[in-house]
Amino acid sequence: MKDETKCVLTPGVKEARFKSLAPAVHRASTIVFADAEEYATRGERGPDGYTYGLYGTPTTRQLEAKLQALSGAARTLLVPSGQASNAVAAMALLSAGDHILIADTSYPPMRTHADDDLKRFGVGVDYYDPLSLDDLKRRIRPETKLVWCESPGSTTMEVQDIPAIVEIAHAAGALVGCDNTWATALAFKAHAFGVDIVSEALTKYASGHSDILMGAMSFADEEVALKVRAFMGRTGIGVSPDDAALVLRGMETMALRFAHAEAGARRLIGRLQAHPAIAEVYWPPLESNPGHALWKRDFTGAAGVFTVVLADGKSAGLDGALGALRTFAIGASWGGTRSLVAPMSIGKARTVAPVVGEDLFVRFSVGLEAIEELEADIDAFLACLS
Numbered sequence: 595m596k597d598e599t600k601c602v603l604t605p606g607v608k609e610a611r612f613k614s615l616a617p618a619v620h621r622a623s624t625i626v627f628a629d630a631e632e633y634a635t636r637g638e639r640g641p642d643g644y645t646y647g648l649y650g651t652p653t654t655r656q657l658e659a660k661l662q663a664l665s666g667a668a669r670t671l672l673v674p675s676g677q678a679s680n681a682v683a684a685m686a687l688l689s690a691g692d693h694i695l696i697a698d699t700s701y702p703p704m705r706t707h708a709d710d711d712l713k714r715f716g717v718g719v720d721y722y723d724p725l726s727l728d729d730l731k732r733r734i735r736p737e738t739k740l741v742w743c744e745s746p747g748s749t750t751m752e753v754q755d756i757p758a759i760v761e762i763a764h765a766a767g768a769l770v771g772c773d774n775t776w777a778t779a780l781a782f783k784a785h786a787f788g789v790d791i792v793s794e795a796l797t798k799y800a801s802g803h804s805d806i807l808m809g810a811m812s813f814a815d816e817e818v819a820l821k822v823r824a825f826m827g828r829t830g831i832g833v834s835p836d837d838a839a840l841v842l843r844g845m846e847t848m849a850l851r852f853a854h855a856e857a858g859a860r861r862l863i864g865r866l867q868a869h870p871a872i873a874e875v876y877w878p879p880l881e882s883n884p885g886h887a888l889w890k891r892d893f894t895g896a897a898g899v900f901t902v903v904l905a906d907g908k909s910a911g912l913d914g915a916l917g918a919l920r921t922f923a924i925g926a927s928w929g930g931t932r933s934l935v936a937p938m939s940i941g942k943a944r945t946v947a948p949v950v951g952e953d954l955f956v957r958f959s960v961g962l963e964a965i966e967e968l969e970a971d972i973d974a975f976l977a978c979l980s
């Protein structure tokens with residue numbers, strides 16, 4: 595063999611008796627075939643076979659299998675971000691003339707995708723009150739093909755009656771999709787409550803280290819999954835095996851991180867609630883939270899993400915109070931090891947139930963730092979507001 599060829603070919607080595615606990619990273623664009631017959635019939639390999647890197651390698655399939663088992667889905671598919679998961683599900687399943695109903699409290703980019711893209715494709719877009727089954731019933735139409743939920747809702751944490759929504763949607767011939775990023779499949783098994791498509795930003799708790807963007811769509815029905823998978827193939831949407839390996843690693847500690855964040859949130863919320871500078875705390879385990887009884891009925895845990903509303907007259911001091919934080923970082927994409935805080939305004943992202951009062955919400959995400967240091971930060975934050 596000439597040197598140039600030796601440079602190109604990688605010799606096979608013994609793999610027998612090598613067994614690592616770490617999933618291997620299988621990178622590939624092209625897949626090679628043993629003979630002409632295998633190549634000619636590659637299209638018959640089905641969704642679990644390998645034909646091209648875009649459609650999956652053993653590494654991305656391992657992550658899909660892990661998520662599928664955790665969520666109780668018929669099939670899970672990976673996409674490059676959490677928002678891609680919302681948008682791809684909608685684009686793959688809706689056609690011109692169809693109608694989508696979206697919870698008013700959905701992740702704001704899902705709304706802009708619907709308003710700017712789905713409408714452009716001829717899909718009718720409406721929003722419904724996440725807490726009112728009557729409102730949903732009023733707005734659902736024969737053309738409604740997808741009812742989109744997010745429970746709890748972004749920022750204001752309304753918990754939805756998912757089984758009742760599923761019943762209404764299915765009776766009308768619509769599928770139900772639910773963005774389950776906050777709870778993850780650890781705290782809410784959406785498929786067990788009838789949801790057809792579960793969307794999750796793996797960017798948050800699953801990857802868990804603020805260094806990866808990825809999303810997952812889990813499907814209750816294989817046929818629906820394959821329809822979306824075919825759309826992904828046609829539109830060239832896939833994920834990197836290196837990223838998938840990092841999410842596989844992150845998921846090994848996900849249950850611990852999630853439980854830790856819930857416990858930390860409980861302690862910090864106690865401090866915040868007791869202080870006169872805080873008017874309201876939104877977190878589903880709190881009895882005052884909209885839909886708390888539904889959370890108690892359907893969920894088995896809570897994320898460490900909650901939102902605070904300041905008391906009247908306190909918002910002028912917010913920038914200074916944020917500056918007093920030593921351990922919390924200011925940032926939006928939660929679910930990592932670092933505790934985060936972000937001031938949010940949501941007025942532009944609500945149409946069914948406009949924001950009453952000042953449009954200022956402070957969202958906290960609890961990470962893995964020592965709780966005493968986070969408590970000291972909260973104390974400094976509150977002192978600055980007073």
Ligand SMILES: *Cc1c(COP(=O)(O)O)cnc(C)c1O
Binds near residue numbers: 674795809927
């Ligand atoms: C962060 C988030 C997303 C989007 O995830 P990205 O990976 O950042 O695109 C979608 N839905 C919810 C509820 C989120 O919190």
